[in-house]
Amino acid sequence: MPSFTFAHRVRAWHFVLGALFVYTLVCVWSAFRGGVFAFHDLGLLNDLFANAVHRGRPFWVTDADLNHLTIHFTPTLLLLTPLFLLSDSQFLFVVLGLVALYGAVALQVWCFERMFEERELLPAAWRPWACVAFAVYLGLNPFVKTVALSAHFEVFFQLGATAVLVLLLRGARMRWIVLIALLALGVRPDGGLFLAFQSAALLLLPAVARPPRSQLTRRALGVSALSLGYLALCVAVVLPALGTPSGTRFWSHYGDTWGQVALTAMGDPGRVVHDVSTSGLLVFQRSFLWIQLLAPAAALLSTLPGTFFFMADAPDKRLLWFYNSAFLLPGLGVCAAAGFGQLAVLWRSVLARGWVPARAAMAPALLLAGLALIQVTRFDRTVGSPPLRPMPSVDEDFRQAFARHVQACASRRAVATDFRSVVFVPNGYDRFLLHHHERAQVVLVPPHVEPHLLGAASREAFLDTLVRDSRFEEVADPGPVRVFVRTDARSCGS
Secondary structure, eight states: OOOOOOOOSOOHHHHHHHHHHHHHHHHHHHHHHTTOOOIIIIIHHHHHHHHHHHHSOTTEETTTTEEGGGTSOOGGGGGGGGGGGSOOOTHHHHHHHHHHHHHHHHHHHHHHHHHHHHTTOSOGGGHHHHHHHHHHHHHTOHHHHHHHTTOOTHHHHHHHHHHHHHHHHHTOOHHHHHHHHHHHHTTOTTHHHHHHHHHHHGGGSOGGGSOOHHHHHHHHHHHHHHHHHHHHHIIIIIHHHHTOOOSOGGGTTTOSSHHHHHHHHHHOHHHHHHHHHTSSHHHHHHTTTTGGGGSHHHHHHHHGGGHHHHTOSSHHHHTTOTTGGGGTHHHHHHHHHHHHHHHHHHHHHHHHTTSSOGGGGGHHHHHHHHHHHHHHHTTTOOSSSOOSSOOOOOOHHHHHHHIIIIITOTTOOEEEEOTTGGGGSOTTSEEEEGGGGGGOSEEEEOSSOOOTTOSSSSHHHHHHHHHTOTTEEEOSSOOSSEEEEEGGGOSOOO
């Protein structure tokens, strides 16, 4: 079993991955200011932490008047709460997600590095550059960038699941693996299905990428059993106790209960094959440029739980848009590293037979560099999201109106605005969407209003309602953003 140790010296791939992180951070910040994010789900998720820090109500969603634990059982997220004392900006949640995302990628690159160094799969001079190429290849995967733009909490599952897989391969103590697995499962219970298959898939990796099966089997299958047990406990006990509505939601076309869904799928496999063949499966596999298929059995088993998404009737799940690929990226990233390792082993045997000259020993590294360059040529490509590049901001008028009419008055702590602009309201304020404007002290109506949850057919219709509401009066000369203040909040007391 390989020893679990980190090399302390700084490597070239650290700088490369750091540069990718900074570039992504800049692009996502511009996306934040450019109006890409909205109440679903960045504003909603920030409520979970804002209400915990400022109002002592963790997991509470103010506008919806509900406890988010009844939707998703996510106790692990409570550990993030103290970090929201660092800043009132809703962008903080996005930053934390990017740290988790690139932490997961870094763990996979580190696993790749240890495999190549310990097995001496390439000449020593080429190994650092192979790690750089793998960092670029993985960090610029279109689905990694899509997750970066999703601003969703599943990225913390991705980090935890990746850590579990890497620590299993590196021989870390089982108590740490179990603890991290429980934390990952505490992000999303249904992640247990994915982690169970991905953990078992480690046993099917090529020998170059794993310890002997005699040392790995009990540990990997133990994590699989833990993951499935946690999922079963949450579905059968925890979620019903919390009052989570029953139903199959995105899979209702297969049946009204999960038993019916399973029976329908087993009784009509052609339908499942059709759903999978028209899903995002091939696009997802192609994003790794097929190198993961050099570990075919592990790649197949790691992908198999994705069938659950591919059968859904929601396009974002079927096509792995937004955060959905975060469930599959841990296993496929490991399989990609193993694929390169297997390629190096096969090439070394070709060299040993004298079929090619010795100077061709670096061919696997050159192939990896070529695949990394392919990823560079599509550096801004995402799947179902805007391209990952800087974009113009649209928030300046809103921020000015907020500073003049809300921040300038210490007593005004409840704000209503539209579905998209709500993410610009700091976490220290109670936030409502316009359909619940009567619960706010100040109502901000931007020039361009997102119609979702507006409470009226159009911006003009909503303004007509608000003008006739005697509880509010409009601020004179407000600027591009129309501002209405509740009559009992006109004074700016401390």
